[in-house]
Amino acid sequence: MTGPRRSTLALSALAPGLLFLAVFFVLPVLMLVQISTWTFEPGALMRPGFTPAHYVAFLTDPFYLRKLALTARVALVVTCITLVLSLPLAYWLVRARFAGKGLVLGLVLSPLLTNFVVLVFAWIVLMGDNGAINQTLKAVGLPALKLLYSETGVVIALVHISIPYALIPLIAAVSQVGDDLEAAAMSLGASPWRAFFAVVLPLCGPGLGAAAFVTASIVLSGFAFALFVGGDSVLIVPLLIWQQVSKTLNWPLAAAMSVASLGIMLAMLALGMWLARLLGRRIAA
Amino acid sequence: MAEVSLSGVAKSYGRSAALLPTDLQIRDGEFFTLLGPSGSGKTTLLRMIGGFVEPSAGRIEIGGRDVTDLPPHRRNLGVVFQSYALFPHMTVAGNVAFGLKMRAMSAPERDRRALAALDLVGLADLAGRYPSQLSGGQQQRVALARAMAIEPDVMLLDEPLGALDLALRKRMQRELRDLHRKLGRTFIYVTHDQDEALTLSDRIAVLADGVIQQVDTPEALYDRPASAFVARFLGDSNIVTGTMAPDGFRLSDGTPVAIPPGRASGPASLAIRPERLRLATPGDPGVRLAGTVSALTFRGAFLTLSARLAGGPEIDVTLLGMPVRGSVGGSVGGSVGGSVGLSVGDAVTLAFDAADARLLPAEAALA
Numbered sequence: 001m002t003g004p005r006r007s008t009l010a011l012s013a014l015a016p017g018l019l020f021l022a023v024f025f026v027l028p029v030l031m032l033v034q035i036s037t038w039t040f041e042p043g044a045l046m047r048p049g050f051t052p053a054h055y056v057a058f059l060t061d062p063f064y065l066r067k068l069a070l071t072a073r074v075a076l077v078v079t080c081i082t083l084v085l086s087l088p089l090a091y092w093l094v095r096a097r098f099a100g101k102g103l104v105l106g107l108v109l110s111p112l113l114t115n116f117v118v119l120v121f122a123w124i125v126l127m128g129d130n131g132a133i134n135q136t137l138k139a140v141g142l143p144a145l146k147l148l149y150s151e152t153g154v155v156i157a158l159v160h161i162s163i164p165y166a167l168i169p170l171i172a173a174v175s176q177v178g179d180d181l182e183a184a185a186m187s188l189g190a191s192p193w194r195a196f197f198a199v200v201l202p203l204c205g206p207g208l209g210a211a212a213f214v215t216a217s218i219v220l221s222g223f224a225f226a227l228f229v230g231g232d233s234v235l236i237v238p239l240l241i242w243q244q245v246s247k248t249l250n251w252p253l254a255a256a257m258s259v260a261s262l263g264i265m266l267a268m269l270a271l272g273m274w275l276a277r278l279l280g281r282r283i284a285a
Numbered sequence: 286m287a288e289v290s291l292s293g294v295a296k297s298y299g300r301s302a303a304l305l306p307t308d309l310q311i312r313d314g315e316f317f318t319l320l321g322p323s324g325s326g327k328t329t330l331l332r333m334i335g336g337f338v339e340p341s342a343g344r345i346e347i348g349g350r351d352v353t354d355l356p357p358h359r360r361n362l363g364v365v366f367q368s369y370a371l372f373p374h375m376t377v378a379g380n381v382a383f384g385l386k387m388r389a390m391s392a393p394e395r396d397r398r399a400l401a402a403l404d405l406v407g408l409a410d411l412a413g414r415y416p417s418q419l420s421g422g423q424q425q426r427v428a429l430a431r432a433m434a435i436e437p438d439v440m441l442l443d444e445p446l447g448a449l450d451l452a453l454r455k456r457m458q459r460e461l462r463d464l465h466r467k468l469g470r471t472f473i474y475v476t477h478d479q480d481e482a483l484t485l486s487d488r489i490a491v492l493a494d495g496v497i498q499q500v501d502t503p504e505a506l507y508d509r510p511a512s513a514f515v516a517r518f519l520g521d522s523n524i525v526t527g528t529m530a531p532d533g534f535r536l537s538d539g540t541p542v543a544i545p546p547g548r549a550s551g552p553a554s555l556a557i558r559p560e561r562l563r564l565a566t567p568g569d570p571g572v573r574l575a576g577t578v579s580a581l582t583f584r585g586a587f588l589t590l591s592a593r594l595a596g597g598p599e600i601d602v603t604l605l606g607m608p609v610r611g612s613v614g615g616s617v618g619g620s621v622g623g624s625v626g627l628s629v630g631d632a633v634t635l636a637f638d639a640a641d642a643r644l645l646p647a648e649a650a651l652a
Contacts, residue, residue: 180370183337186357187364188384188435195358198383202374 036255046252054256064240064257070151071237071261072268075219078155082162082215083208089163090170091200095179109164119161120228127153127229154230161225162218166211173207174200209273220265237261287348287438287471288313289334294343296329303329304495306343311473312488316465318474320482320518321492328443330492331475335441336360348438358387363432367444369424371416377403377427378412384435402434403427405464422453429464439471446481458484479519483507491515507558513645516556523562523600526647529553534644538596543572544639552647559589561641562602564633571636574600578631592633602635 036054038046058064093105111119126132127147134144147153177200185195223238230239237257244254289311296304304326311317319327332338334345336357345353352360371380381399390398403409406426416424425445432440445461446454462485465472476482482489483503490500491514499511503519510516513524527536529551534544544555565573576592579599588604627633 178368178370180366180368181372183335183357184364184366184370184431185372185383186337187335187360187362187441188431189358189361189387190383191358192356194387199372 032255033259035252036259038252040250040252042249045249054253055260057253058257058260067235067237067240068261068264070235071220072264074151074155074158074234074236075216075265075268078158078162078219079212079215081155081159082166083211085159086163086166086170086211087174087201087204087208090167090174091196093167094171094174108167111161112164116224119157120225123153123157123160123229124148127156148229149231149233151230151234154226154234154236157225157229158219158222161222162215165214165218169207169210169214170204173204173210177203205276209276212272213269216265216269220261288315289439289471289473290346291330291334292344292346294330294333294340294345296326296333296338297341302495304333307497309490309497309500311471314469314471316462316472316474316485316487318476318482318486318489319492320476320479320489322477322518324494325492326495327475327477327492329495331441331443331473334439334473335362335364361435361438363435363437363440365425365428365432365440365442365445367447369416369428369448371424371427371431373416375415376412377408377414377416377419380416380427381412381431381434384431388435398434399430402430405433405467406430406460421449422457425449425457426460429461433464433468437470439473440468442472442474444476445474447476454481461485483519491518493518508643510556510643510645513554513556516643516645521559521601523557523559523598524645525555525557525594525598525600527553527555529644536594536596536598540575540595542574544642544644554645554647556643556645557600557637557641559601560603560605562600562635562637564590564602564604565636569636571638572642574635574637576600576633576635578627578629578633580629581627590627590633592635600635 035046037050037052039049039051040054041047059068089108093101093108124131128134129144129146129148131148133147137144145152147156181199181203182192182195185199186192190198219236220238223236223242226234226236226239227242230236238261241254241257241261244250244257289309291307291309293306293308294304295302295306307330319330321327329338333340334347336352336355340353343353344351347360347362357364372383375383378396378399381402382395385395385398400409400412403412406429408423408426408430411419411423411427416427419427425448428445442461446457449457458481461472465485474482474485486503488500488502489506491498491506493514499506499515501509506515506519510519510522513522516522516524525536527534527542529535530541531550532541534542534553534555536542542555562574563569563571565571574592574594576594578590579593580589580591582589582591586605590602590604591599592602593599
């Protein structure tokens with residue numbers, strides 16, 4: 001096939017997807033950026049204009065700054081715990097040979113297919129002050145934990161919801177590292193642990209990056225999880241944005257908070273990837 | 286440097302046996318090949334020596350040390366994989382130095398030794414490249430250098446040339462032989478390629494169905510196969526079934542073949558290499574076989590004459606130095622036959638020296 005014809009064909013195949021993205025993603029984001037600079041008028045929602053006031057408010061107000069720090073902490077903690085739990089699980093799911101592996105894989109990924117309301121209900125049953133977890137703790141003579149409406153509870157719920165999403169890129173990443181590579185590392189004198197850290201982990205870097213990205217996105221977009229498990233006590237930024245949209249009706253502030261947290265998240269991701277690459281090079285050297 | 290000794294080593298997965306209890310002594314400094322078709326247990330055996338597969342029974346000793354329960358990283362073996370298994374995120378130098386790093390060697394010493402190992406395979410100037418920037422043959426050499434750099438007691442090579450094209454494979458065979466001679470280390474080599482096994486090895490173990498069929502030098506295996514399987518697997522062989530009678534061998538229809546009775550009476554097979562057969566000359570002192578020409582096939586450097594013997598078996602004869610003239614497009618073309626003075630359907634008498642024939646136990650399954 002000739003060059004120009006080929007590119008025409010490629011373009012026509014890409015066009016529907018690109019058009020969809022333009023209309024339903026790029027345009028709304030641009031509108032969001034625009035709205036974030038409009039002025040807020042109680043009763044009239046917003047008025048076109050150009051003011052940095054909402055950004056200034058969000059990024060200087062001690063209350064918002066504390067909540068931003070809380071959000072960053074929750075995102076970081078949830079992402080780290082999710083990765084630390086998911087990578088060994090992905091490794092095991094790829095490498096282990098046993099009957100019923102498909103069933104286990106299905107179970108692990110089942111939260112993806114579970115209705116959100118059911119998950120919330122399960123968390124409340126498990127984590128309530130008299131829930132299953134605390135009753136078990138009491139039964140063995142340990143003090144009860146404050147889980148529901150606490151940061152710990154929110155972190156647990158977010159880790160739970162994130163693991164299946166993180167597993168998908170991680171399983172793909174581990175499958176690409178042939179087990180010959182580990183065998184070679186071991187034959188050269190590396191213990192199984194050392195082989196994992198020197199060979200498997202660095203080669204899973206892109207998969208880990210993708211998993212971290214997905215997990216952080218879940219934390220920063222999943223206000224509903226935080227709302228039901230954390231209530232008013234864990235006000236992460238997505239929850240504040242939701243409050244501004246649905247209760248205070250200050251849409252320009254909500255837009256500014258969205259744009260600012262998107263920027264912060266992208267910066268954190270870039271930093272994370274840079275650190276990971278640095279670490280990967282350190283390990284390889 | 287070390288000898289390897291297996292006693293009663295076996296492996297089974299559930300109810301299926303990958304390797305039946307096996308005893309094997311591999312000498313210090315030997316180039317030893319495990320040869321067999323896929324599923325014969327050769328790779329399982331190698332992986333057990335390497336420590337990657339746990340034997341179900343038996344004992345493995347390397348250099349007099351019992352390593353049966355040692356994990357791979359404590360066996361000090363150099364392993365070369367068919368896939369090369371180079372670390373894609375490390376440079377060539379990084380790959381070769383990896384094992385030295387695991388041995389907590391200082392960086393300058395590590396670099397010096399890695400470079401020396403790369404020099405041995407002629408790749409010192411590619412030390413800074415990444416594996417993805419190398420050709421298949423170069424990757425293979427890096428894998429060899431990486432395994433040798435740790436100065437292993439034994440080198441284990443699992444079909445290391447399997448992924449290379451024929452020309453490169455021939456060259457690498459030569460290099461492997463030279464390397465083995467230079468290093469003087471014990472090499473254990475797995476292949477399904479009989480040609481490769483004959484070319485490289487000091488001794489070969491032929492495996493089939495999880496059992497070692499025969500262990501010997503390439504020459505002895507070729508000349509004195511212990512079974513029809515070995516005779517067929519190493520080179521071409523005519524296997525004629527028949528009976529050993531008190532007065533000599535008889536074809537299945539009773540035609541006597543003047544082979545002295547070498548073993549107990551009963552069903553037996555006679556193996557003769559095609560190149561040990563000839564067209565009988567008048568007064569030929571050899572053992573004679575009468576038959577009719579069933580095919581003549583031009584093979585380039587030689588001609589293969591196929592003849593059907595009384596009682597049905599067909600045997601091939603290699604005819605060297607036959608002048609071949611004219612068109613040879615058709616394998617049974619008149620001009621091919623014409624150059625030998627024979628054509629399909631002609632009666633022919635073949636001859637061989639009794640010492641070149643090998644009496645084997647009858648083998649019903651492969652008859």
